[in-house]
Amino acid sequence: MSLVSFRFFALTGVAVLVYYLLPLKYRWTAILASSLFFYYSLGSSALIPVICISVFSYIMGLVIEKSDESRKRKTLISIAVIVLLSILALVKLSGHFSTLSQYIIVPTGISYFSLSIIAYLLDVYWKKEKAERSPLRFLTFVLYFPKILQGPISRHKLLGEQLKEGKRFDWEQLCFGMQLVLWGLFKKIVIADRLSIAVSNVYSQLDTYREHGVVLAAAMIFSALQLYMDFSGYTDMAVGISQMFGIELEQNFNHPFFAESAAGFWQRWHMTLSGWFKDYLFLPVSRTEAVKKLSKKAGNRFGAAARKKTMMICSTAVVWIATGLWHGTGINYIVWGIYWGSLMIISQLAEGLFTKMKTALSIKEEAALWKLFRMFRTFLIFVFGKMISAQENMKNVAIILKSLFTKLHPGDVKMIAGLGMYGYDFAIVALGLILVLIVSVIQEKGVCIREQTAKWYAVPRWLFYCLAVTVILLIGLYGKGYDTSTFAYQFF
Amino acid sequence: MEELLEVLKESCPTVDFENETELVSGKVIDSMDLIAIISDIEEAFDISIDMDKIEPENFDSLEAIWELIQQIKGE
Known part of the structure; x- marks a missing residue:
């Protein structure tokens, strides 16, 4: 079923009508039914793997929450994340091997709902939220039909709660x-x-x-x-x-072409993806022993600023290679990730130099023409990156x-x-x-x-x-x- | 508190930890500063700061950070 079709709008209309006719507590069931129907219409065979992934994640969420022992919790979250990432990697890599692709069912939207599920499990592990008690409500969160095809990559904390409480007309x-x-x-x-x-x-x-x-x-x-x-x-x-x-x-775009720098662009473009990578990869990578040791070494030798920069370089490199791989496993996506990652790193490292240049050229930061130039430059950076990935x-x-x-x-x-x-x-x-x-x-x-x-x-x-x-x-x-x-x- | 102040000043020498009350929420320090601070505190006070404790309100001021350390030590 196409999103731009009479059938889709009819489905939405019926879902909205039934949603408000049901008692507040059960309104989410209307969304579950329409999500299942929509997903089934995209390809019936994909529904089974998605349900299996949801059941596995639902159980893992509960088990992680109930476990008191720190070591056991760590093992459980590692298993859950590795399983989910392995499925995602298998699906993404299957495109490169014709024999493998014959046996792999590609569930639509897997790149998006996998990240949402991983975020949910990590939040439960970090005790930032409670595990979902209802398996069907969890399935509704995973399959939520308005966002299943291309996100936003919703957090369970926001969407799950709203599904549970139900909304008044x-x-x-x-x-x-x-x-x-x-x-x-x-x-x-x-x-x-x-x-x-x-x-x-x-x-x-x-x-x-x-x-x-x-x-x-x-x-x-x-x-x-x-x-x-x-x-x-x-x-x-x-x-x-x-x-x-x-x-x-969640908001996914905030007028990205008004951004004046590459970093600013990613704070306005596909915001739920960049937010996900910041919270669940950038921060944990920055806190790994290897990064800590390396940055401390740099700090001892060259001062506090060098320590921060080393930390930034390591985490940014990992995040951008991962972002490239999330988009696709072809070499062009890896180059695309390196392209954006390098821009981020260079812009941070050369910040002092740019400030000196601006002072030497008497450029006023607030001047409209300067802002327009920066916006245009950011747009061109995006245009070039898009060409690589296309x-x-x-x-x-x-x-x-x-x-x-x-x-x-x-x-x-x-x-x-x-x-x-x-x-x-x-x-x-x-x-x-x-x-x-x-x-x-x-x-x-x-x-x-x-x-x-x-x-x-x-x-x-x-x-x-x-x-x-x-x-x-x-x-x-x-x-x-x-x-x-x-x-x-x-x-x- | 004196020991904490020393650790913080070593992590970010240019920040006025004695007077700032919105270190994170006011963007006085960025995410890299925060991670450096966390790493130094963990080492100096021999504690482990879990991800659920990394919230702006726990790092907005010298007092808030000190309170967090005492809380973790008491757990």
């Missing part, structure tokens, strides 16, 4: 949720799906375009914008549907790089019009992006647009909603001939 929340779903749909089927036509056209015919650096540069920018519109569009839909149930999900192999990355530096012919600009998008499509994408930019600027200033529109009189407000739906239906790409069933981050 709130008309405003329902309306806000529907508006967010519409906004996400707009980003996905009006903008992202149009851009994806041009991107796949270029990347699938790299040999044809290898002599045209301008076309490749355009494809790289389109690809970055497409990913943001697609992924943040899905997240808006997931958060919006949750809001219709009165459930609050290629099947490093040979293609080399081809693109070579073209960018040696085959930039301004006359090729007109070729961009022949990439499968018509003039009409370019106009819609441009207007759509301008709209997203305006909304982002307003939101960045702390204004909640949905709260503002809620203050309008009923007639203009509903006319506006109807107009928004009509526009999406008229200019969105969906139906026969369009593959809107997949989202870009679904296969990570």
